[in-house]
Amino acid sequence: MGTSTAAILRSTPTLRGRLLLLVAAVALPLLTLAALAVWRAYDGERSRIGERMTAQARSMAFSIxxxxxxxxxxxxxxxxxxxxxxxxxxxxxxxxxxxxxxxxxxxxxxxxxxxxxxxxxxxxxxxxxxxxxxxxxxxxxxxxxxxxxxxxxxxxxxxxxxxxxxxxxxxxxxxxxxxxxxxxxxIPLPRLARVLTEQGVPQGWVAAVLDRTGRIVARTARQDEMVGRPAMPAVIQAITGPGAEPALLMQSPTLDGVLSVVALGRAPRSGYWVALAAPDRAFSGPLRTALAQLLAIGAALLGTGLALAFALARRVRDSLRVLAELGATGMPTLQPAGLREVDDVAQALAAAERQRRVLVAELNHRVKNVLATVQSVALQTLKGRAGDAAGFATALSSRLRALAAAHDLITAGSWEAAPLGAVVRGALAPWLAREAPGRIRIELPEEAARVGPLQAQALVLALNELATNAVKYGALSVPEGRIILRCATTEGGVLRLAWTETGGPPPATDAGEPPRQGFGTRLLRRALAQDLGPGARVDLRFAPTGLLARIEFLTAA
Known part of the structure; x- marks a missing residue:
């Protein structure tokens, strides 16, 4: 498994390779386009020169x-x-x-x-x-x-x-x-050669007069050697073939062995031809020069781009070492990495690491609190159900479910403040859905308050106990019983909850107090006020009409 992962990592392209590939992918098409532009310019210039050569050859033919x-x-x-x-x-x-x-x-x-x-x-x-x-x-x-x-x-x-x-x-x-x-x-043949020369034949070019069979009559270069010799076969075929045009442009070597662009013009009166030959290098030379210059410039630019990409890759690699140190040590000593983006990521990761440590510490603390709460609930339930194993199991399961529901609610909010409405409805969900549908009315303020994680956990346990006791002894134990839970907030951020039971059997009380205080009463009067935070108050009244519980605390949100 490790070997396979290492092989995959080794085969993954590096940042340096990708940057070099990017430079090549940008530079090479640009060089290709530039070469194409040079070629098109050369081709257009070649066509224009060819047209001028053809016109000059016809003009010479008219002079002949x-x-x-x-x-x-x-x-x-x-x-x-x-x-x-x-x-x-x-x-x-x-x-x-x-x-x-x-x-x-x-x-x-x-x-x-x-x-x-x-x-x-x-x-x-x-x-x-x-x-x-x-x-x-x-x-x-x-x-x-x-x-x-x-x-x-x-x-x-x-x-x-x-x-x-x-x-x-x-x-x-x-x-x-x-x-x-x-x-x-x-006709004096040298005079015909002078006619060609007087037309202005550029240096290195050759002009010749050809008779109707393609033999040389006069020539601007090597006149004495060339007169009487047949022209090149390609030229003879062009001027003697059927349907020969008055003006032709072709590529052929001359009798001197020089590859040339040849313009042919026919004299309409005599049927003679004038061949004007320009060395092909006069055409291709500028192209080769332009392409060589373009290649040199392109190579320089490509080399510069590759060098910059190499330097940038090294800079980024060195900068990314900060992130590698962060992953290796957890909390590195942050120092400028040389790239703002990497610095931002490093700072964000460092902040995330600090937050993670805080969260781990907080989670440890909260887990300990939950375990202590579970321990307390178990002990108190066992104390109240001594000798009754079935009742102990039922009561403990109900209270642990309430703790689990509170934990789910807090976890869903990422251990941040939770909306009061969600806490209340989550705590009373079993009774709202099954055992007493429509018999519990919840009144919330238009802008519901938010409570902290520990406050939410305490409220869920408290409302679970109130509802459980109401089913056993209070308003929900008879069909006509009703419960109203009113929630309100003051300007100072104090949250007030009023649990009012009506229509239930009168409680068996002594001076407004039950003869025996179970786990629920102790939880409401002692633990709840402590868990809700400083200044919290819990008041329980066992009136003849039913239980009235008032809870006040300052929200932690």
Whole structure:
């Protein structure tokens, strides 16, 4: 049993453990909420940056389209030159070389016949003519459709370098199809890279122009190495897949091996794409920094909270030792415990201990008084019933029941003052309920007095004797007999009880006194006045009409 109790006590959580758990239970959810708030802020900022990147990628794509449109406009102007209509190839060559040098950064221009062979090419020596020189696929498409064509990236036949061409048709003499010639110009790829740079690419970011198949046409970083290479497969799939949107945002590594957030914008005129890539660390770096700071602050706060909880638990534990000493010694020397609540409890327990000792002493005293009363009652009853064992037993039992009833009444009131009405009715309860219902009338004052415990015990015994004698010799011995018990209090706190019997047989008295005084008479005249306290008076008159008993005493309540 003891081992089981000790095991249970050891398994019970301590105050320190509960306080530490409380701090953790408060701090950890707060840290979680703070981390969630940081994440939501990061996610919102990431979305806003992504929207700005997408808008910038589309703006760059429009700028690339303007470069193609500029080249188309220059070629269209040359295509309408009169020298082409007259067939003056030398003059056409001169104009083509001038346009190449001044407006196309020295990139070559070429003129192609309807049969698909080149007539002029600025990469040839001036005045050279090459029979059967093949032309590009874009030029052949222009000749076939009589419309402007912007090529994807291809390898130039004359230069052997990656090339993008804009080809415009030269109309025949009647101004309609088929085209008389195809005039194409190679777009300077570094110029496309400058278009991207002029848009303001942040440090560490990369922008690239992609043709319709996903090959790199121009790039802001490592231009010479990357031109002509295909973009990452995820990017190619995004721009060549069915239903590709004009603007896309995705995550993919770049050809440099850097995980990045990539914004894609499509040029509506050419169908080319601009890819703007920002390193993912530019997005996740602030998040990691914020989370690291939050973790550091949270760890510091949690550590501080746990330290305070530990210190508080130790303080409370030390304070509770006062209560432990109170339980061990009964009356410790009270000293401040350090916590007002513990001090209050300690003082209350100390006061309760003092009261308990007083109550134990009082109980011992009262038990001795009760035992003395029982002894006296037994001796007096034996004296009055000498030789009559049955009568002795009956009388003693009745008087002990009266003592028990008085004790119950006092105990119910926690040995405090009892209401007079409860004392009177409790003492006369057997006769009020069974033997003389309606023949005993009790008159109490509106504000019934209260009597002390010893006074209540004495009154119960006295009223028990009066009622017992009334049943044997007085008013309750005949059917027409009646009893009135009047109770009243004076301004000085004196309680007066008057027991009046009427209608009973006349007492056998000598000069108003019974010939023989039994236990009841002695109890009423001697012990009752003593038990009711100083100044108490008991007067018994055996009148011809019946017994009249007057009791006066100062209430102890």
């Amino acid at each position: 389209d303007r470069e193609f449109e500029r080249a188309e406009a220059l070629l269209a102007m040359l295509a309408r030159a009169p020298v082409l209509a007259t067939g003056d190839l030398a003059a056409v060559e001169a104009q083509m070389r001038s346009l190449s040098a001044t407006l196309f950064d020295g990139e070559h221009l070429a003129l192609t016949r309807p049969d698909g062979t080149q007539v002029l090419n600025t990469t040839w020596p001036p005045g050279s003519r090459r029979q059967g020189a093949p032309t590009s696929a874009a030029a052949r498409e222009t000749l076939a459709t009589s419309r402007t064509v912007i090529s994807d990236l291809y390898t130039g036949m004359a230069t052997g370098r990656p090339t993008v061409a804009v080809v415009v048709p030269v109309q025949g003499p009647d101004g309609g199809p088929p085209a008389a010639y195809a005039l194409n110009a190679t």
